[in-house]
Amino acid sequence: MPAPRQYDWWREAVSDTHLGWDLPRRDVGDFRARFRHQAFGQAQIVQCACDPCHGKRGRPEISQLREPSFGLLYILKGRESLKQAGREIVLEAGSFTLWDSTRPIDFGLPGELEKITLLLPQGAVTDLLPQAPDLVMRPISGQRGRGALFATHLRALAREGGDLPSALQAPVLRATLDLLIAAIEPEAEEGAYQRALRARIQDFVLANLDDPALGPEQVALAIGISARQVHRLFNAGGVTLDRWIWRQRLQRCRDELLARPHARVSEIAFHWGFSDSAHFSRAFKAAFGVSPREFRKER
Structure with missing residues (x-):
C-alpha cells in the first residue's frame, strides 16, 4: 500500500479480523503490518505482525457483536499491554492470556509485535470451563508445563490448520479446546x-x-x-x-x-x-x- 494509506488499511484490517476495534486516527507515514486469517470450524486463527499502535473495544464496538467470543492471545515477539475486567497486564513473548469480547478492553503495543489470536465461541469454552469469564487477563507461560503443551499446539495449528481437510477440523478443534482448558484452569488437587x-x-x-x-x-x-x-x-x-x-x-x-x-x-x-x-x-x-x-x- 502507498505510505499515506498504510495505517488506515491497518485500522480496517484489525476490525475485519479481530472483531470491532477503535484505533485512533494518526499520520504515521510508513506503517508495517501483515496478516494471515484462517477460518477453522467454529474458530478463527489470526496471525499478525505490526509496528507500535494502541486501541480499544468500547460500547460502540461491543454493540456490533454477533456472537460472544473469547480471544486467546499468544505473543510470539515483542510485548503487549492489556486492560480488562479491572486487571492490567503486560504480556511478554512466549506467554498468552484470555480476553472477553463482551467487555471493554484496551491494548497498547510499545514496539514491534508478532502474535497469534485464536477466536473461540464463548459457549464452546464455558461448556468445558464455566468459570472462564473470571479467568481473563491472567498471563500464562507458554514455555513450561501445561502452557507449553498448548503453545506448541497453537503454533502448529496456526501453521498447518488451514490445510487440514474440513472433516478433521472439528475433532482437532475439540483437542485444541481440551488443551486450552488444561492450560488455563487453575491448579487444584482434586480427583x-x-x-x-x-x-x-x-x-x-x-x-x-x-x-x-x-x-x-x-x-x-x-x-x-x-x-x-x-x-x-x-x-x-x-x-x-x-x-x-x-x-x-x-x-x-x-x-x-x-x-x-x-x-x-x-x-x-x-x-x-x-x-x-x-x-x-x-x-x-x-x-x-x-x-x-x-x-x-x-x-
Missing part, C-alpha cells in the same frame, strides 16, 4: 470424585437459576453435602459459587433480552432470580459494558 461432585452442583444450579433463594446452603442440602464442602469445591475451581450463579443468571438474561424483545427488562431480571431491577442493571453493565436497555436497543 474424579471431586470433579463429578462439582458437575452435579453445576447441573443443579442451572436447573434452578430462576429461584431467588438459590445459594450454597440450598445447593448443599440438595446434593447431600455440607455448605462448607460446596464452598471448598468451587473455590478450588477458581471462582466462588455465588459469583458463578451470578454470571449464569446474567448470561440467561442477556439471551432472553434478545429472545423476548417485548418483555420488560425487570420481568426478565426477576424471572432469573434478581430481586432488584436497579441492581440488575448495574450488574449487567459491569459485565457487558452496556445497560440492558442499551444492549437490546443496539441489537
